Amino acid sequence: MHPIVIIGSGMAGYTVAREFRKLNTEQELVMICADDAVNYAKPTLSNALVGNKAPEQIALGDAEKMSAQLNMRIEKNTWVKSIDAENHLLSLEKDGVESTLTYAKLVLAIGANPIRLAISGDASDDIHVVNNLSDYTAFRKQIDLNHDKRVVILGAGLIGCEFANDLQNTGHKVTVIDLATQPLCRLLPAHVASAFKQGLEDTGVHFVLGTTVEKISKADNHSYVVTLANGQSFIADAVLSAIGLQPNTALAKATNIATARGVLTNSSLETNQADIFAVGDCAEVNGTLLPFVMPIMQQARALAKTLNGVQTTVHYPAMPVAVKTPAAPLTVLAVPNDLEVTWQTEELDDGMIAKAFDSSETLRGFVLLGATAAKQRLVLTKLVPDLIPASV
Structure with missing residues (x-):
């Protein structure tokens, strides 16, 4: 056989x-x-x-x-x-x-594979991506040379925000750049994104949104000049691209x-x-x-x-994602694409619970911001229909 x-x-x-x-x-x-x-x-x-x-x-x-x-x-x-x-x-x-x-x-x-932006400049080949352990080892080798590294992250999505929180909490100075006007734009409604962004900013993460990187050039002392489409520029010791796969x-x-x-x-x-x-x-x-x-x-x-010989179909129940950003603890069950929903939000002392309902008042997704809200994860997950029911 x-x-x-x-x-x-x-x-x-x-x-x-x-x-x-x-x-x-x-x-x-x-x-x-x-x-x-x-x-x-x-x-x-x-x-x-x-x-x-x-x-x-x-x-x-x-x-x-x-x-x-x-x-x-x-x-x-x-x-x-x-x-x-x-x-x-x-x-x-x-x-x-x-x-x-x-x-x-x-x-x-x-x-x-990581999506790579077409960026000009003599340092464009020095942009790191982290898609595997080998990539991560190379990135760590650069930033470990100096714990006071200035790191620019391209992309304010899930991975970009997780890296931003991790780097900022370990003594680095982090700037996150994204063309979108809010972090986690595909996952969060605007009002939750604003509170999430504030949580990361409170640790020192700097967001520059609504623009993109045009050029990355080599500068003195192994650093880089990152030039944005809006005319701003930043000095960085390392540049990490996290704009998606x-x-x-x-x-x-x-x-x-x-x-x-x-x-x-x-x-x-x-x-x-x-x-x-x-x-x-x-x-x-x-x-x-x-x-x-x-x-x-x-x-x-x-x-x-x-x-093993037993034909079986995959079943996708509602599967929330815990975002690893301790500065703003977040659990997200994304709303299916192209589904019209209405958000209902409950404000808490340390965050909020935002629920997305469709036209039939069925819960189709949610966002839990903060430690108190996270306790509702299991209860709310049970109320959301399966994303892909088991079928032949």
Whole structure:
């Protein structure tokens, strides 16, 4: 029997392997990845500083440890050059040597890449992105040289704000720049965003909104001049881009696997090619992209059963996201796209509870700001309809 092959060693790939091994200890599993296959929890990267975690302390296990733990062959530093879907055949390359591997079933857990803005200047190549442990190690190496670093963050979304809070709370001077007029513009109504922004500003985070970066130039003493479209400029010792992710679809497209924003799958995480599945940040399940931890867990549990012979559809209950910004504790259950809602807000001594209702007075999302509000998470979550009900 040919192996089940997982392409990708991120959280999605390892979680599928772990869930499958709970059901089947005998079936041959192979993981193929272009990096070193170190296992780690990606969400820990944006608050590792305040937790006093060095990059090497974030890793949970190297390829050898994970291979033994999951009884899985791991081919690290190996590129998948092409997929022959008809013949279930992978073409691989490692250290300049090409080979092939036949699979029984194939799981694409190939993640997403950071979106990069077109920015001019002789320092544009020095902009950091943090999408994996290797990226984070390089970023930490630069800022650890001096704890009084001036850091400019491009993007006031979830990851940008988490990094801003983490850096500011560890002695750095942080400026966050975004074209939107509020932080977390896709997640928060304006009145909550204003209070959230104030919470971060109270720690010293500086927001510059409604504009974008035009140019980044090298200056003296290994610093940079960051020039904005509105004419402002800042001196920075490091620049971090956190403006979002774009699913990796190139390999899928080359295999004639249907793609849109991500790799298209049905509720069983099947692509349009037989025996090829997709999970994690690359997967667009029934038209929905959810690059968060809980959806990955739901996908992995369902797919593990399907790979073990029991066809199972993924079920997305309401899944709130806790934003790691201790200066302004925030829990968000985002309103589905294109849904008209009315917000009702309850002010609290240390924050607020904002609830989003649709035209039938059904709760469709909420925002909990502050420690007191966070206690309502479970109660409110139970009132929100499933995002993707289990279906065939």
